[in-house]
Amino acid sequence: MIAPPMLDPVIHAAGRLQICALLASVDEAEFAVLRDGVGVSDSVMSKHLKQLEDAGYVKVRKATTMGRQRTWLSITPAGRKAFDAHVKELTRLANLTL
Amino acid sequence: MIAPPMLDPVIHAAGRLQICALLASVDEAEFAVLRDGVGVSDSVMSKHLKQLEDAGYVKVRKATTMGRQRTWLSITPAGRKAFDAHVKELTRLANLTL
DNA sequence: CCATCACTTTCCATAATGGAAACTTACCAT
Protein backbone atom coordinates (compact mmCIF):
# COMPACT_ATOMS: atom_id res chain seq x y z
CA MET A 1 0.00 0.00 0.00
CA ILE A 2 1.19 3.46 -0.88
CA ALA A 3 -0.13 4.98 2.32
CA PRO A 4 -2.06 3.09 4.94
CA PRO A 5 -5.57 4.54 4.83
CA MET A 6 -6.14 6.56 7.95
CA LEU A 7 -9.83 6.83 7.24
CA ASP A 8 -11.72 6.21 10.45
CA PRO A 9 -14.66 3.97 9.56
CA VAL A 10 -16.70 5.34 12.44
CA ILE A 11 -16.42 8.80 10.93
CA HIS A 12 -16.26 7.96 7.23
CA ALA A 13 -19.79 6.62 6.82
CA ALA A 14 -21.77 9.36 5.10
CA GLY A 15 -24.35 9.79 7.85
CA ARG A 16 -21.87 10.00 10.68
CA LEU A 17 -19.57 12.22 8.67
CA GLN A 18 -22.41 14.70 8.47
CA ILE A 19 -23.14 14.38 12.16
CA CYS A 20 -19.52 15.03 13.02
CA ALA A 21 -19.33 17.93 10.62
CA LEU A 22 -22.41 19.49 12.18
CA LEU A 23 -21.26 18.93 15.73
CA ALA A 24 -17.80 20.22 14.93
CA SER A 25 -19.31 23.58 14.14
CA VAL A 26 -21.36 24.15 17.26
CA ASP A 27 -21.13 23.80 21.01
CA GLU A 28 -24.12 21.55 21.21
CA ALA A 29 -26.98 20.44 19.02
CA GLU A 30 -30.34 18.92 19.78
CA PHE A 31 -31.10 15.40 18.70
CA ALA A 32 -33.95 16.53 16.45
CA VAL A 33 -31.82 19.17 14.79
CA LEU A 34 -29.19 16.62 13.93
CA ARG A 35 -31.73 14.07 12.83
CA ASP A 36 -33.35 16.55 10.45
CA GLY A 37 -30.01 17.96 9.44
CA VAL A 38 -28.84 14.58 8.31
CA GLY A 39 -32.26 13.50 7.10
CA VAL A 40 -32.64 10.13 8.75
CA SER A 41 -35.15 8.47 11.02
CA ASP A 42 -35.04 8.58 14.81
CA SER A 43 -33.80 5.05 15.03
CA VAL A 44 -31.00 5.54 12.56
CA MET A 45 -29.85 8.74 14.20
CA SER A 46 -29.95 7.08 17.59
CA LYS A 47 -27.83 4.22 16.32
CA HIS A 48 -25.28 6.48 14.66
CA LEU A 49 -24.97 8.52 17.83
CA LYS A 50 -24.49 5.39 19.86
CA GLN A 51 -21.59 4.37 17.67
CA LEU A 52 -20.05 7.80 17.95
CA GLU A 53 -20.57 7.78 21.69
CA ASP A 54 -19.06 4.31 22.04
CA ALA A 55 -16.06 5.57 20.11
CA GLY A 56 -15.81 8.44 22.57
CA TYR A 57 -16.39 10.99 19.83
CA VAL A 58 -19.66 12.40 21.00
CA LYS A 59 -21.00 13.35 24.41
CA VAL A 60 -24.65 12.97 25.23
CA ARG A 61 -26.31 15.29 27.67
CA LYS A 62 -29.87 14.62 28.67
CA ALA A 63 -31.48 17.79 29.90
CA THR A 64 -34.87 18.36 31.34
CA THR A 65 -35.60 21.99 30.89
CA MET A 66 -39.03 23.46 31.45
CA GLY A 67 -40.53 20.04 31.70
CA ARG A 68 -39.21 19.15 28.27
CA GLN A 69 -36.67 16.39 27.99
CA ARG A 70 -34.15 16.89 25.26
CA THR A 71 -30.93 15.27 24.31
CA TRP A 72 -28.01 17.50 23.48
CA LEU A 73 -25.06 16.22 21.58
CA SER A 74 -21.60 17.63 21.44
CA ILE A 75 -18.34 16.52 19.95
CA THR A 76 -15.68 15.52 22.46
CA PRO A 77 -12.03 16.57 22.25
CA ALA A 78 -11.25 13.05 21.03
CA GLY A 79 -14.04 13.34 18.49
CA ARG A 80 -12.76 16.64 17.20
CA LYS A 81 -9.29 15.26 16.98
CA ALA A 82 -10.50 12.21 15.07
CA PHE A 83 -12.63 14.34 12.78
CA ASP A 84 -9.80 16.73 12.04
CA ALA A 85 -7.47 13.83 11.37
CA HIS A 86 -10.05 12.29 9.10
CA VAL A 87 -10.52 15.47 7.14
CA LYS A 88 -6.80 15.86 6.92
CA GLU A 89 -6.50 12.37 5.54
CA LEU A 90 -9.25 13.03 3.01
CA THR A 91 -7.39 16.14 1.98
CA ARG A 92 -4.20 14.17 1.63
CA LEU A 93 -5.97 11.62 -0.56
CA ALA A 94 -7.57 14.32 -2.65
CA ASN A 95 -4.19 15.88 -3.36
CA LEU A 96 -2.35 12.63 -3.62
CA THR A 97 0.38 12.20 -6.17
CA LEU A 98 1.19 8.68 -7.08
CA MET B 1 -31.92 18.27 5.86
CA ILE B 2 -29.63 21.24 6.07
CA ALA B 3 -27.87 20.41 2.83
CA PRO B 4 -28.65 17.40 0.67
CA PRO B 5 -25.55 15.23 0.82
CA MET B 6 -23.85 15.28 -2.53
CA LEU B 7 -21.59 12.43 -1.57
CA ASP B 8 -21.38 10.02 -4.46
CA PRO B 9 -21.62 6.52 -2.98
CA VAL B 10 -19.62 5.06 -5.84
CA ILE B 11 -16.73 7.32 -4.92
CA HIS B 12 -17.21 7.62 -1.18
CA ALA B 13 -16.41 4.03 -0.24
CA ALA B 14 -12.91 4.07 1.21
CA GLY B 15 -11.41 1.67 -1.32
CA ARG B 16 -12.79 3.41 -4.37
CA LEU B 17 -11.98 6.80 -2.94
CA GLN B 18 -8.37 5.75 -2.86
CA ILE B 19 -8.55 4.36 -6.38
CA CYS B 20 -10.00 7.61 -7.66
CA ALA B 21 -7.46 9.65 -5.78
CA LEU B 22 -4.63 7.62 -7.24
CA LEU B 23 -6.03 7.72 -10.77
CA ALA B 24 -6.70 11.42 -10.50
CA SER B 25 -3.00 12.01 -10.11
CA VAL B 26 -1.70 10.09 -13.08
CA ASP B 27 -2.42 9.49 -16.74
CA GLU B 28 -2.74 5.77 -16.30
CA ALA B 29 -1.95 3.15 -13.71
CA GLU B 30 -1.50 -0.58 -13.90
CA PHE B 31 -3.95 -2.87 -12.22
CA ALA B 32 -1.30 -4.30 -9.89
CA VAL B 33 -0.09 -0.87 -8.87
CA LEU B 34 -3.57 0.17 -7.90
CA ARG B 35 -4.24 -3.12 -6.15
CA ASP B 36 -1.11 -2.79 -4.06
CA GLY B 37 -1.63 0.90 -3.60
CA VAL B 38 -5.02 0.32 -2.08
CA GLY B 39 -3.99 -2.88 -0.41
CA VAL B 40 -6.75 -5.23 -1.45
CA SER B 41 -6.99 -8.57 -3.19
CA ASP B 42 -7.27 -9.05 -6.94
CA SER B 43 -10.94 -9.88 -6.69
CA VAL B 44 -11.81 -6.86 -4.62
CA MET B 45 -9.87 -4.51 -6.85
CA SER B 46 -11.49 -6.03 -9.91
CA LYS B 47 -14.92 -5.52 -8.43
CA HIS B 48 -14.26 -1.94 -7.40
CA LEU B 49 -12.97 -1.14 -10.86
CA LYS B 50 -16.03 -2.70 -12.41
CA GLN B 51 -18.25 -0.43 -10.38
CA LEU B 52 -16.21 2.61 -11.34
CA GLU B 53 -16.25 1.54 -14.96
CA ASP B 54 -20.00 0.96 -14.89
CA ALA B 55 -20.40 4.45 -13.49
CA GLY B 56 -18.32 5.75 -16.36
CA TYR B 57 -15.64 7.04 -14.02
CA VAL B 58 -12.79 4.82 -15.09
CA LYS B 59 -11.56 3.62 -18.47
CA VAL B 60 -10.01 0.22 -18.86
CA ARG B 61 -7.37 -0.39 -21.45
CA LYS B 62 -6.08 -3.90 -22.01
CA ALA B 63 -2.68 -3.79 -23.55
CA THR B 64 -0.43 -6.55 -24.73
CA THR B 65 3.05 -5.20 -24.74
CA MET B 66 6.10 -7.33 -25.15
CA GLY B 67 4.03 -10.44 -24.83
CA ARG B 68 2.77 -9.33 -21.43
CA GLN B 69 -0.89 -8.54 -21.00
CA ARG B 70 -1.62 -5.75 -18.60
CA THR B 71 -4.64 -3.73 -17.73
CA TRP B 72 -4.25 0.00 -17.53
CA LEU B 73 -6.75 2.16 -15.74
CA SER B 74 -7.40 5.83 -16.14
CA ILE B 75 -9.97 8.23 -14.82
CA THR B 76 -12.43 9.56 -17.39
CA PRO B 77 -13.46 13.20 -17.67
CA ALA B 78 -16.74 12.24 -15.98
CA GLY B 79 -14.79 10.46 -13.28
CA ARG B 80 -12.60 13.44 -12.64
CA LYS B 81 -15.60 15.69 -12.52
CA ALA B 82 -17.36 13.40 -10.05
CA PHE B 83 -14.24 13.06 -7.94
CA ASP B 84 -13.66 16.79 -7.83
CA ALA B 85 -17.28 17.38 -6.92
CA HIS B 86 -17.02 14.77 -4.22
CA VAL B 87 -13.92 16.32 -2.74
CA LYS B 88 -15.56 19.70 -2.92
CA GLU B 89 -18.54 18.36 -1.05
CA LEU B 90 -16.32 16.79 1.58
CA THR B 91 -14.60 20.11 1.95
CA ARG B 92 -17.93 21.82 2.32
CA LEU B 93 -18.94 19.37 5.03
CA ALA B 94 -15.63 19.74 6.80
CA ASN B 95 -16.06 23.48 6.97
CA LEU B 96 -19.76 23.40 7.57
CA THR B 97 -21.33 25.86 9.92
CA LEU B 98 -24.66 24.90 11.32
C1' DC C 1 -52.70 6.31 36.99
C1' DC C 2 -52.64 7.16 32.07
C1' DA C 3 -51.17 9.49 27.85
C1' DT C 4 -47.43 11.60 25.55
C1' DC C 5 -43.01 12.94 24.23
C1' DA C 6 -38.39 11.79 22.97
C1' DC C 7 -35.64 8.84 22.16
C1' DT C 8 -33.91 3.42 22.25
C1' DT C 9 -34.01 -1.23 20.90
C1' DT C 10 -35.56 -4.92 18.44
C1' DC C 11 -36.87 -7.04 14.26
C1' DC C 12 -36.14 -7.72 9.51
C1' DA C 13 -34.75 -7.04 5.02
C1' DT C 14 -31.19 -5.34 1.92
C1' DA C 15 -26.93 -3.85 0.22
C1' DA C 16 -21.93 -3.59 0.59
C1' DT C 17 -17.44 -5.73 1.44
C1' DG C 18 -14.02 -9.03 1.51
C1' DG C 19 -11.19 -13.07 0.53
C1' DA C 20 -10.62 -17.75 -1.42
C1' DA C 21 -11.17 -20.54 -5.06
C1' DA C 22 -12.72 -21.65 -9.53
C1' DC C 23 -12.81 -19.96 -14.28
C1' DT C 24 -11.28 -17.42 -18.58
C1' DT C 25 -8.10 -15.52 -21.97
C1' DA C 26 -4.05 -14.61 -23.98
C1' DC C 27 0.60 -15.72 -24.90
C1' DC C 28 4.81 -18.54 -24.69
C1' DA C 29 7.21 -22.82 -25.00
C1' DT C 30 7.54 -27.42 -26.90
Add this chain to the structure above:
DNA sequence: ATGGTAAGTTTCCATTATGGAAAGTGATGG
Protein backbone atom coordinates in the same frame (compact mmCIF):
# COMPACT_ATOMS: atom_id res chain seq x y z
C1' DA D 1 -1.75 -28.40 -31.57
C1' DT D 2 -1.07 -28.89 -26.43
C1' DG D 3 0.35 -27.62 -21.89
C1' DG D 4 1.67 -24.11 -18.63
C1' DT D 5 1.49 -19.58 -16.68
C1' DA D 6 0.25 -14.89 -16.01
C1' DA D 7 -3.47 -11.60 -15.14
C1' DG D 8 -7.53 -10.65 -14.21
C1' DT D 9 -12.75 -12.08 -13.55
C1' DT D 10 -16.55 -14.31 -11.40
C1' DT D 11 -18.64 -17.13 -8.22
C1' DC D 12 -19.41 -18.59 -3.61
C1' DC D 13 -19.98 -17.60 1.02
C1' DA D 14 -19.58 -15.24 5.24
C1' DT D 15 -19.71 -10.71 7.66
C1' DT D 16 -20.98 -6.31 8.55
C1' DA D 17 -23.43 -2.12 7.65
C1' DT D 18 -27.70 0.42 6.90
C1' DG D 19 -32.27 1.59 7.06
C1' DG D 20 -37.02 2.01 8.51
C1' DA D 21 -41.04 0.35 11.14
C1' DA D 22 -42.61 -0.96 15.28
C1' DA D 23 -42.32 -2.06 19.97
C1' DG D 24 -40.22 -0.65 24.38
C1' DT D 25 -38.50 2.81 28.07
C1' DG D 26 -38.39 6.51 31.22
C1' DA D 27 -39.71 11.03 32.55
C1' DT D 28 -43.36 14.45 32.72
C1' DG D 29 -48.01 16.59 32.47
C1' DG D 30 -52.86 16.11 33.38
